[in-house]
Amino acid sequence: MPPSVTTDSEVPTLPPLFSDEKTSTINDTTTTTSTMKPSQEQEQQKQKQQQQQPRINPSRRQTAPPKLKKPVPHYRHLVRPTGPPESDEEAELNADMGLVREILDLFLNGxxxxxxxxxxxxxxxMYFQLARAIIQGLRALVTFHPDEIEKGMKAFEAAIKASDKQRKGSLVGVGAVKAVGSFVVGTIGAGSFRSMNRVQKxxxxxxxxxxxxxxxxxxxxHIDFWMVFExxxxxxxxxxxxxGLKSFMDATEQELRSGKPIEKHKIDEHLVSGVTLSYSLYNIIISFMPDIIVKMLQFIGFPSDRDWGMAMLAACGGWDPTADADDAAARKERLASSANDGLRRQFCDMVPIIFQFIVSSxxxxxxxxxxxxxxxxxxxLDRFPASPIFGFLQGRHCQLETRLDDAVATYTALTIEPxxxxxxxxxxxxxxxxAMMTRDHDKACDKARLLLKGSRWSKSAFRYLVAITGxxxxxxxxxxxxxxxxxxxxxxxxxxxxxxxxxETFLARKSKRFLNEGGRLLLPSYDFMLLWNCFDMMPLKDLHRALDEISEQTDRLRQLLPAKMAERERRDPLAAKDQTIEAAGSNGGNGLLGGLLGGNSAKQALLRDSVVSGYTNFYDDYCLAFFLQGIAAYHIAYFPEAEHDPAKAQLALTAFDTVFRYAPLINDDTYTYYFAHYxxxxxxxxxxxxxxAHARLKHLLSLSSTGLMGLPQLVGGKGRNSLELFVLLRTHSALIEIDTLRAARGEDTPTAANSFRSPSVLSFATRASKK
Known part of the structure; x- marks a missing residue:
């Protein structure tokens, strides 16, 4: 059972390992010295925030649609009957696209x-070659085998050659030299496409x-740099x-609005869905990159607007997130619409579904x-009732809504050819x-063995899963x-x-730990679930069970904490600050904890006091257990549409403070420190x-290394955080969430007083890493 939790005023935060009476950084009581009490104004502000906490937690499953910065084009309105073919090539194109549509329908329906x-x-x-290449590309992704990837590349090369033969003469042969020139020239103008016939477009x-x-x-x-550059x-x-195709469609849309006939352009639903899909994906994918890379790509002409890209995809299918769901008549009309005939229409639908049901996790x-x-x-699913793809996505939706039994039933019912x-x-x-979320170890072990035997995705991951479930x-x-x-x-x-x-790097390190410590690993299933964000998908009853199991381990480990370390906590029951990198940076210390203690002898004394005989990675496990306790308590406290649980919210904060306190003694599992901040x-x-929240997240970003995508080492020069990219992406997303909330409240950005001192932190981390 988890330890009892009292109110905010009754629960002291854990003290830092070492006292420091100079200045404090981010902490829950925001003090200027270790002896000063919070001001009356700060206490009133804290009480006001607690009073504003809603009794029922808001939903994380349905939020307001974004406010778009620019209007979304509705290219579906440009589709006109193409009339009789003007050439044998166009007649051949019509027949080919009709056959590809039939083949695609078969494929999507299982x-x-x-x-x-x-x-x-x-x-x-060209269209048959493109269809072959897409199917081979999908096979390459689901097998992840080098031979299949190479076959996929060759299939796309064949599609490139077939389409190149039918391009307009002035553009044929644009190879590497002209491609480099496109960086300077920019894009192909709309006028170039007006002079093309339908086949050439x-x-x-x-x-x-x-x-x-x-x-x-x-x-x-490939791993060759020049190949990637090319x-x-x-x-x-x-x-x-x-x-260029988008500019052509924008110009055609302007003609339509001005009352001009647009039939001469011969824009069909296949072209509309293709341009919509490709241009939207550029916007969406680039938006997930770090800010500095996004700015570089925008400088050379690439777009980056995720919300607008998603809205453009929705417009292709005539979807409106603010409208009511279709009734039977509207759904029948939608199914009969000619917009369904677009070859890329289903892919335009898949992208927002995948982002909502998979990427958002x-x-x-x-x-x-x-x-x-x-x-x-x-x-x-109405159109393709036997589809394994849309059927899987339906199961994923059940999983996200914590309806795990329904999700498993949906997955089991899928019919996929051998x-x-x-x-x-x-x-x-x-x-x-x-199965791991519901603690069904037998079923989890059976599924892991099935994947290890038959799947090629990641032998490393499946071996680890077989091991930890067993x-x-x-x-x-x-x-x-x-x-x-x-x-x-x-x-x-x-x-x-x-x-x-x-x-895989993360799992390889865990497997070494298991072997080095004589077949012992702390809460491996819950630890692995962090990678797949399973705590977001666990039903409330399973979260409570997880908290009970994890708290048993925190209680056990606390009993193993050396007496002298426990005495340090009792001597200083109130924390002046989080015991983390920023504290060391403010003191200008050298190496592990030196700046906090002011001398090597005190450091050595602490290291002697902290030793747990026969347990080399005790503080890795200690921080991991409290971190997992914090996650479970956090998800219970803020479970969507459930009554808010302030006791569990406080337990989560106290558990994260424990991670901060003992983080300098971690050997390997530095990710617990970074995730605890998040x-x-x-x-x-x-x-x-x-x-x-803003200051804490900016602190994580201030620790980014020169590699742009990484977080550096902890104070003691520990190993790198193998989940650094995971943390970085989440941190960027949380900062956007804060900006959105501030805009809704009409608030300004945070003051400098509430920010971490990142320059000193970064310089200290650099010095520590060189030791």
Whole structure:
């Protein structure tokens, strides 16, 4: 059972490991010295914030739609009957697109083998080649095998060659030299596309799409810098084509508004859905990159507006997030609409669904609307009732709403042909996650073994899952097998774009810990669930059970805390500050804790006092246990649409403070420190203390290394945080959330007094890393 929690005034925060009577940084009582009491004004402000805390937690599943900075084009209105074909090439194009639409319908409805067989019987013209390449590209992604990736690249090369033959003469042959020139010239103008016939416009679109997808596969496959550089140039050139097509459609839209006839342009639903999909994806994907990279890309002409890109995709299907769901008549009319015939229409629908149901679990989005995404998904299920893709997304929606039984039933009911069993492993993995959340160790172990046997995604991850689920099951007969599988985790690591996957690095380090400590690992399932953000998907009853199990471990570990360390806590019951990097930076210390103590002898005394005999990584486990306790308590306290639990909210903050206190003694698991800052900032956002949340998040960003995507080492020069990118993306998202809340309140940005002193922190971290 978790320890009892009293009110805010009764629960003292844990003291720092070392006293410091100079200045404090971010803390809950905001003092200028260790002996000063909070001012009356600060106490009143704290009480006011607590009074503003709603009794019922707001939903995280449906938030207000964004306010767009510019109008969204509705290119569907530009579609006109194309009339009789003007040439044999156009007649051939019409027939090809009709057949590809039939093949796509078969594929989306689960008849994948029949779709492939029908496609193979078709000639090697551009749309058939593009369809073959997309199917092979999907196979490469679900198998993640180098041979399949190489086949996908070759298939897209074939599509590029087929489309290049039908492009307009003046643009044919634009290779690397002209692609480099496109950086300077900018984009192909709308006038260039006015002079093209319908076949040539489609050839440009297919050429650009094939170039983009081939380049992305190539960057996954190759590790050579110059190859990656060349693919970036190709991406830029492909964008000039997409942007030119968009400019052409914008100009046509202006003609329509001015009353001019637009039939002569022969814009069909296939072209509309293609331009919408490609241009929107550029906006969305670039928006997730770090600010400095976004500014560089914007400087050379790339767009970056995620909300606008999502709205553009919705407009392609005629979806409106503010409108009521379709009734039976409206849904029937939508199904009969000619807009459904666009070859990329279903992909335009998939993107917002995937972002809402999958991406939002890893990178918190600021405008979430699961209901809107479900409306789009149900429409596609009406059209493709046997679709494994849309069926999986429906199960994912159940999972996000913490309806785990419904999610598992949906995944189990999916029918996937044996030739595409790798696609079915996506659902098997989610079933595994559901079993781990509900603590069904037998089922979790069975699913993990199934994935290890049949999937090629990540042998490292699946070996680790087999090991920890067997370990959690606790069968003596399986002990040797668990140790054997755990010993093979590191050798299963793979590289993507020349780099190890961050989660495989994380798991390899955990497997080493397991082996070095004689087959012992603390709460491995809950630790792994952090990677997939499973705490957001756990029902309230399972969160309470998780908190009970984790709190048993915090109680056990507290009993192992050396007596002299416990005495340090009793001597100084009130924390002057969080015991973290920023405190060391303000004192100008050298190396591990030196600046806090002012001398090497005191440092050595502390290290002697902190030793736990026979437990090398005690403080890694100690901080991990309290961190997991904080996460479980946080999610209970702020469970959406449930009554707010202030006791659990305070327990979460106290647990995170414990992590801050003992973070300097961590050997490996530095991620607990960074994540504790992130979750404490999220708690402050819930409490309405945006200044503290903003300062804490800016502090995390101030620790970014010169690699742009990383967080540095802790005070003692520890190993890098293998989950740094994960934290960084979430931090950026939380800062946007704060900006949105400030704008709604009409507030200004935080004052300098509420910010971390990042220059001194960064300089100290740099000095420490060189020691």
């Amino acid at each position: 008849q994948m083998v029949e779709a492939e067989q029908k496609l193979e019987r078709q000639p090697k013209r 489609h050839a440009e679109l297919v050429y650009a799409e094939s170039t983009i997808l081939r380049s992305l596969l190539s960057m996954l496959y 693919e970036c140039i190709n991406l830029r050139h492909a964008f000039t084509i997409i942007q 890893f990178i918190p989005l600021n405008h979430v609307d699961y209901h809107f995404a479900e409306v789009i998904n149900l429409y596609n 030739e595409w069993h790798h696609l079915g492993h996506v659902a098997v993995f989610e079933e595994l996650m559901c 370990y959690e099951r606790g069968l003596t007969a399986e002990k040797k097998k668990v140790e054997s599988v755990m010993g093979k985790v590191e050798e299963g690591m793979q590289k993507v774009a020349g780099m190890h996957l961050f989660f 979750y404490k900032a999220k708690a402050r956002i819930h409490q309405g203390d945006l200044d503290d």
